[in-house]
Amino acid sequence: MYKLLLSLRYLRSRYIALASIISVMLGVATMIVVNSVMAGFSFEMKNRIHGILSDVVFESHSLEGFYDPQARMREIEEIAGEHIAGMTPIVCVPAMLSFEYGGRNVTRPVQIIGIDEDTKDSAGDYSKYLLHPQNREKFSFALKDGGYDIYDHQGVESTPPRDELKETGWPLRRKKAEWLRRWEEEDARFKALHEPRVHEDMEEHPLMDAEAHAAIEDPFKNSEPETPVFDMAKDQRPGIVLGFALASYRAPDGRDRFLVRPGEDVQLTFPTAGTPPRAVDGLFTVVDLYESKMNEYDSNFVFVPIRRLQELRGMIDPQTGVGYATAIQLKLKDPSKGDEVRDMLRSSKRFPEGLYGIYTWKDKQGPLLQAVAVETAMLNVLLFLIIAVAGFGILATFFMIVVEKTRDIGILKALGASSSGVMGIFLSYGLSLGIVGSGVGMAIGLLMVAYLNPIADVLAWVMGQEVFDPTIYYFHKIPAIVDPWTVTWIVIGAMLIAVLASILPAIRAACLHPVEAFRYE
Amino acid sequence: MARADQTSPVGKANRSSSPTTEGLHGPHFVTGPQGAEETKNAPQSQLQTPPQRDVQLRTENLCKNYSKGKHVVPVLRGVNLEVQRGEFLAIIGQSGSGKSTLLHLLGTLDAPTEGAIYLDDERIDHLSSGSRNRLRNQSFGMVFQFYHLLPELTTIENVLMPLMIGNNVGDFFFHRRKYQQRATDLLETVGLGHRLHHRPKELSGGEMQRAAIARALAGNPRILLADEPTGNLDQETGREIMRLLVNLNKQENLTIIMVTHDLSVANSADRVVRLVSGQLELA
Numbered sequence: 001m002y003k004l005l006l007s008l009r010y011l012r013s014r015y016i017a018l019a020s021i022i023s024v025m026l027g028v029a030t031m032i033v034v035n036s037v038m039a040g041f042s043f044e045m046k047n048r049i050h051g052i053l054s055d056v057v058f059e060s061h062s063l064e065g066f067y068d069p070q071a072r073m074r075e076i077e078e079i080a081g082e083h084i085a086g087m088t089p090i091v092c093v094p095a096m097l098s099f100e101y102g103g104r105n106v107t108r109p110v111q112i113i114g115i116d117e118d119t120k121d122s123a124g125d126y127s128k129y130l131l132h133p134q135n136r137e138k139f140s141f142a143l144k145d146g147g148y149d150i151y152d153h154q155g156v157e158s159t160p161p162r163d164e165l166k167e168t169g170w171p172l173r174r175k176k177a178e179w180l181r182r183w184e185e186e187d188a189r190f191k192a193l194h195e196p197r198v199h200e201d202m203e204e205h206p207l208m209d210a211e212a213h214a215a216i217e218d219p220f221k222n223s224e225p226e227t228p229v230f231d232m233a234k235d236q237r238p239g240i241v242l243g244f245a246l247a248s249y250r251a252p253d254g255r256d257r258f259l260v261r262p263g264e265d266v267q268l269t270f271p272t273a274g275t276p277p278r279a280v281d282g283l284f285t286v287v288d289l290y291e292s293k294m295n296e297y298d299s300n301f302v303f304v305p306i307r308r309l310q311e312l313r314g315m316i317d318p319q320t321g322v323g324y325a326t327a328i329q330l331k332l333k334d335p336s337k338g339d340e341v342r343d344m345l346r347s348s349k350r351f352p353e354g355l356y357g358i359y360t361w362k363d364k365q366g367p368l369l370q371a372v373a374v375e376t377a378m379l380n381v382l383l384f385l386i387i388a389v390a391g392f393g394i395l396a397t398f399f400m401i402v403v404e405k406t407r408d409i410g411i412l413k414a415l416g417a418s419s420s421g422v423m424g425i426f427l428s429y430g431l432s433l434g435i436v437g438s439g440v441g442m443a444i445g446l447l448m449v450a451y452l453n454p455i456a457d458v459l460a461w462v463m464g465q466e467v468f469d470p471t472i473y474y475f476h477k478i479p480a481i482v483d484p485w486t487v488t489w490i491v492i493g494a495m496l497i498a499v500l501a502s503i504l505p506a507i508r509a510a511c512l513h514p515v516e517a518f519r520y521e
Numbered sequence: 522m523a524r525a526d527q528t529s530p531v532g533k534a535n536r537s538s539s540p541t542t543e544g545l546h547g548p549h550f551v552t553g554p555q556g557a558e559e560t561k562n563a564p565q566s567q568l569q570t571p572p573q574r575d576v577q578l579r580t581e582n583l584c585k586n587y588s589k590g591k592h593v594v595p596v597l598r599g600v601n602l603e604v605q606r607g608e609f610l611a612i613i614g615q616s617g618s619g620k621s622t623l624l625h626l627l628g629t630l631d632a633p634t635e636g637a638i639y640l641d642d643e644r645i646d647h648l649s650s651g652s653r654n655r656l657r658n659q660s661f662g663m664v665f666q667f668y669h670l671l672p673e674l675t676t677i678e679n680v681l682m683p684l685m686i687g688n689n690v691g692d693f694f695f696h697r698r699k700y701q702q703r704a705t706d707l708l709e710t711v712g713l714g715h716r717l718h719h720r721p722k723e724l725s726g727g728e729m730q731r732a733a734i735a736r737a738l739a740g741n742p743r744i745l746l747a748d749e750p751t752g753n754l755d756q757e758t759g760r761e762i763m764r765l766l767v768n769l770n771k772q773e774n775l776t777i778i779m780v781t782h783d784l785s786v787a788n789s790a791d792r793v794v795r796l797v798s799g800q801l802e803l804a
């Protein structure tokens with residue numbers, strides 16, 4: 001009873017001790033913030049990586065791929081069918097993307113992923129990152145007649161609207177075609193000055209369309225009369241979905257500026273599957289953008305129809321018409337069974353190790369996830385050291401208080417208090433300091449997590465520099481997840497440190513001889 | 522063997538001034554010094570009290586040495602003392618003669634180098650620390666020159682302290698009304714009824730010493746040990762404190778052993794002994 005009363009009174013009257021626990025408080029607060037942000041980051045990252053990579057990937061080591069993915073999928077089904085929720089074949093190939101922006105050619109290295117638009121979504125989250133609502137519903141490589149999201153559908157309300165995406169898709173394509181046609185008309189008018197005979201023809205057919213005109217320029221076109229005439233305003237090339245960061249950049253004001261928009265054509269150059277590989281190219285029409293907000297993917301991936309890619313790369317067997325694929329993505333009924341399914345497939349002996357690689361998404365992104373885990377662990381060690389340093393502060397302060405309270409300790413003993421009782425006073429004092437420190441620290445930490453983004457904004461304003469630069473992270477806000485267990489452990493750890501730090505002074509107080517204590521007068 | 526005041530708390534007896542308190546009540550305690558003079562005649566003949574009287578505290582050849590390395594400083598060299606139940610004993614001596622040391626030994630705050638101490642014929646100097654704690658909590662009350670109140674606590678909390686120490690949380694909480702009443706009564710007895718919730722630093726020296734006396738009585742002790750209770754007070758206040766102690770001694774039949782170097786203060790006591798070169802002699 002007296003222990004409690006005295007430790008509470010000491011708590012109230014010794015502000016110096018409260019000062020010594022400010023570091024405990026700050027340590028607890030920062031640990032909570034750091035852990036929440038790190039947890040938020042890795043959760044977002046895992047989520048996205050997982051969705052993009054699918055649970056298990058079955059891939060060939062070569063770019064030529066393997067024959068007949070459907071047969072492979074049947075074999076996989078036989079081995080691990082009970083775990084599998086969906087599968088899709090893909091073709092992955094490195095490529096060069098080029099398109100025209102501002103009158104100049106922009107070239108980017110990319111990874112082409114040839115996907116089957118019907119089954120792709122059965123093997124992972126793909127279409128939920130697209131910008132067109134219909135594509136998110138049911139994806140197709142057909143160009144849409146406008147209606148692309150201007151507001152970031154995954155983002156927060158504060159995301160600036162992407163006005164440049166208004167009137168894209170077919171309207172944009174028609175506008176472009178119109179401009180092209182007018183230029184060609186204009187050119188033709190002046191070219192006609194040099195060739196009077198054609199000039200006469202032109203006068204007879206003043207509304208000759210652009211494609212027909214091109215046919216005149218290109219004599220080879222005439223040798224293939226069956227090829228339907230390509231009208232840019234009405235026809236689209238094979239669809240392509242570009243990674244968001246490939247198609248845009250983020251301006252310093254936080255707005256996204258687009259280099260290429262749905263409805264425009266881009267060119268891909270990539271190696272064929274033969275030996276030696278030759279470079280081939282193909283024109284594609286951008287039908288949507290892919291925004292996973294993982295910069296690594298958004299600035300790397302382009303998606304095209306698998307059939308078209310197989311054709312261009314010579315991955316279709318001329319006799320049977322059956323294609324090749326470089327990988328099969330598997331989605332599992334229970335995502336946590338990834339390792340199990342991988343091992344089942346590996347140990348089935350049907351897929352020799354040298355020819356295929358079978359990985360879970362974690363294997364694929366192991367280094368990245370591990371880096372985040374190591375970083376979190378390091379930060380925790382450092383921050384916990386801060387709290388430990390605070391512990392030494394408490395130790396020193398407590399020794400001071402014990403010396404100051406020598407006489408009082410003598411009195412308590414003269415009144416019959418036991419040594420353990422006196423020790424209890426200082427231990428419970430330490431504990432109550434720990435409770436106050438970590439309690440206030442926890443409150444501050446949780447408040448900071450709750451108002452993380454406004455705080456980041458204020459810091460940015462004070463320092464004149466973006467704390468959390470969205471052009472780097474591609475998240476509009478700092479993600480944070482508060483894990484109650486982590487918070488509990490941090491708080492318990494801090495209280496433990498406060499108690500540990502008070503043990504030595506408490507022992508000293510307990511050992512104090514009452515008569516010695518009185519001799520201080 | 523029953524404790525003199527076990528049934529009636531000091532405060533209640535005094536405050537209500539109920540007719541149950543016998544002859545001691547009245548002019549007797551007002552003229553404390555006179556009473557002391559009366560009794561002083563009897564033991565003056567010898568240091569050891571007559572055997573027919575009720576000896577409550579007794580020491581046998583009590584020695585205390587302090588050693589600094591090889592150097593041994595003998596402070597007490599064989600103190601033989603007997604204190605009767607209900608006696609008011611004053612020990613005088615020069616500064617440094619070992620008065621406080623003796624008092625601490627009697628109160629089991631320190632262990633003697635040699636010799637023994639008996640409380641009600643029970644040896645107490647080599648008890649376990651737990652038993653000695655209980656003894657200090659319940660059998661002895663101590664008052665010091667510098668009051669030694671706990672500065673963080675209010676007056677009443679200071680008085681409650683021995684009760685809080687002697688009871689565990691549950692018991693104390695269960696009896697808190699009773700204990701609070703007792704502490705209030707005690708404070709009223711010492712004349713501090715209006716200062717219950719003041720901090721020690723808001724009190725005068727005399728008030729602090731009264732509070733300290735109330736605290737010493739809270740555990741319902743058999744013996745009050747006072748180390749220069751007036752040493753830090755002016756004469757008039759000192760006299761008031763002495764009147765209070767004499768009152769308690771007479772009215773409650775409380776045994777008091779008081780240490781002082783002031784002969785005029787010591788004269789309030791029933792009997793005065795002098796500590797010279799580590800041994801007791803008659804004053």
Ligand SMILES: Nc1ncnc2c1ncn2[C@@H]1O[C@H](COP(=O)(O)OP(=O)(O)OP(=O)(O)O)[C@@H](O)[C@H]1O
Pocket residue numbers: 587588589594596614615616617618619620621622623782
């Ligand atoms: N721990 C110690 N080590 C060495 N000597 C000590 C110790 N404690 C007390 N003494 C010595 O014992 C002697 C008696 O001390 P004590 O405090 O009992 O004297 P006192 O009679 O109470 O004096 P005062 O009237 O000043 O209070 C002193 O000479 C003191 O120096």
Ligand SMILES: [Mg+2]
Pocket residue numbers: 620621622748
């Ligand atoms: Mg002394």
